[in-house]
Structure formats: structure tokens, C-alpha cells
Amino acid sequence: MESIEERLLTVCNDRDHGSHWIVREAISILYDLATEKTSSPEESMQRLYDAAQKLVRSHPAMAALAGATKRILDTPGGLSEKAASAARLREEVDSATEHIAEYACPVLQGTLMTHSLSGTVLDVLVACKAQIERVIVLEGRPRYEGRTLAQLLVKQGNVKVTLITDAQADIFLSQCQAVVVGADTVLANGDVINKAGTALLAWAARGHKVPFYVLCETLKISSRTWSGDLAQLEEKEAGEVMEEPIEGVTTRNFYFDLTVSRLITSIITERGPMGRREIKQLLSSY
Incomplete structure (x- = not known):
């Protein structure tokens, strides 16, 4: 199984998928960073923000990527609240196509x-x-x-x-x-x-x-x-x-x-x- 860092690198370097796939993968990565338990809350929060910045910089033409990361990071509260926001956003993305x-x-x-x-x-x-x-x-x-x-x-x-x-x-x-x-x-x-x-x-x-x-x-x-x-x-x-x-x-x-x-x-x-x-x-x- 790929690590979060490997998945992040894959999304940042992707040139073959459409923005729908890239945005959904980015939301999933941010969700996993907000819920992982191997680091302190402070370290996890910093990793979350760092990953979001890398994702946005990697695909500047994709407004949805910037919008999704901003929505998650701007959610008031700590990691659990941001994880819940990411989960809701992923559900919205999944249901949008229908x-x-x-x-x-x-x-x-x-x-x-x-x-x-x-x-x-x-x-x-x-x-x-x-x-x-x-x-x-x-x-x-x-x-x-x-x-x-x-x-x-x-x-x-x-x-x-x-x-x-x-x-x-x-x-x-x-x-x-x-x-x-x-x-x-x-x-x-x-x-x-x-x-x-x-x-x-x-x-x-x-x-x-x-x-x-x-x-x-x-x-x-x-x-x-x-x-x-x-x-x-x-x-x-x-x-x-x-x-x-x-x-x-x-x-x-x-x-x-x-x-x-x-x-x-x-x-x-x-x-x-x-x-x-x-x-x-x-x-x-x-």
C-alpha cells in the first residue's frame, strides 16, 4: 500500500487524469492526514497544511483543487473537524456526477x-x-x-x-x-x-x-x-x-x-x- 507521501507525490505529478480524479484523490489525502494517529496533533496539522500547499501549487489551472483545500483548511476547529469537512466534501464530489x-x-x-x-x-x-x-x-x-x-x-x-x-x-x-x-x-x-x-x-x-x-x-x-x-x-x-x-x-x-x-x-x-x-x-x- 502506498504511503500518504507517495500518494501525494503521485497526485502532484499527475498529467494523465482529469481534475475530477485529482481533486477527489487530494481530498482523500487530506482526510487521511487529518485522521492519522502516528504524529502529534501539531505535527499532523502542519503536515496537512504543507500537503495542501503542495497540491495547489502542483496544478494551478485547477480551481477545484484550490477550492477544496481552502474549504477543508478553513473549517473551524482542529483535525477532527477538518477531517469531517473533507469527508463531507468527498461525498459531494462523488454524488455530483449523478x-x-x-x-x-x-x-x-x-x-x-x-x-x-x-x-x-x-x-x-x-x-x-x-x-x-x-x-x-x-x-x-x-x-x-x-x-x-x-x-x-x-x-x-x-x-x-x-x-x-x-x-x-x-x-x-x-x-x-x-x-x-x-x-x-x-x-x-x-x-x-x-x-x-x-x-x-x-x-x-x-x-x-x-x-x-x-x-x-x-x-x-x-x-x-x-x-x-x-x-x-x-x-x-x-x-x-x-x-x-x-x-x-x-x-x-x-x-x-x-x-x-x-x-x-x-x-x-x-x-x-x-x-x-x-x-x-x-x-x-x-
């Missing part, structure tokens, strides 16, 4: 297209499989997580899947009734930060007049707005794109991009569909 599916299934029918590996999207597509004819999956360079999603859709839902390169999306969009993606962060104005390539797909969907849906938990909604700072999009090693460098050529590898809200038909959450107005109302209630 509610998202209830709102999303009426609009996810026929042939759909998706991009990146989102645990939320996977679960919702499997839940709605009776009305889905086919899912066209972009393979998701440079780590090809779309291939994993394609396998999981077949294995978990026996869904018919077509796997294509990212560059072929426009060719197949005319066959689709909708595009559906996840989100790493929903900004205060309804813009979405997600896997690089999402914005291009949204523009292409607009050109084909294909609805573009984002599925995510409200935990991913942030009070932040886009600052223009590309650091929010997490640039990684160029070697993932080009293993053997080409002399005189600069290779870039941003993991995320920004999809503006006007390209998004609806953001479907566990509380129902949301647009800019509903997001503003939600943030003002906090």
Missing part, C-alpha cells in the same frame, strides 16, 4: 464529440449511453489521454467509439449533435480553462452550429478572471511534443487553453445548467 447526468442526458443524444480525459464526462456518457449512437474522441496530444477515454467508454459502457487525431475534428463535426467536454476551471465570467485544443474545438463547433456543452462540478467555479498570464495554462516540457529537438526550432507545450463563454452553449453542473448570470449569482452567495 446529478450532472440528470441535467445533461436530455441534450446528449445521437453522435457526440469529446476532447481530453474527463472523469465527469466519462461517467455521464456511460449514464446516457442508451441514447448515444457514437462518441467521436480526439486522441489528445501530446499524452494521448483520449485513447484511454476511448478504451474506458467501450469497457465501462459498451459505447460505440471513433478515435481521431485532434486535427480531424472539423471533418467529423458535421456528423455530431453536440460536443461535450469537462473543465479544469470555470472563471467568474463563464470562460473555461480546459485541455489545450478545447478552444479550437469550440470555435469549430460554432462554425458548424453544433452545441458545445461543458460538464463540471460547481466546485470548479472560480472567482478569478482571465488575467492574460499564460502561467495559468501550465506549460510543460517541450520533449513531450518533440522528443528529438530540431535545431533552430522552438517547441511549446501548454497543457490548457481558454474557451470564451460566448462559444459555450451551457455549463451543466450538479445544480443545473449555468450561464454567466447563474455563475455570478452562485459566486455572490459565497
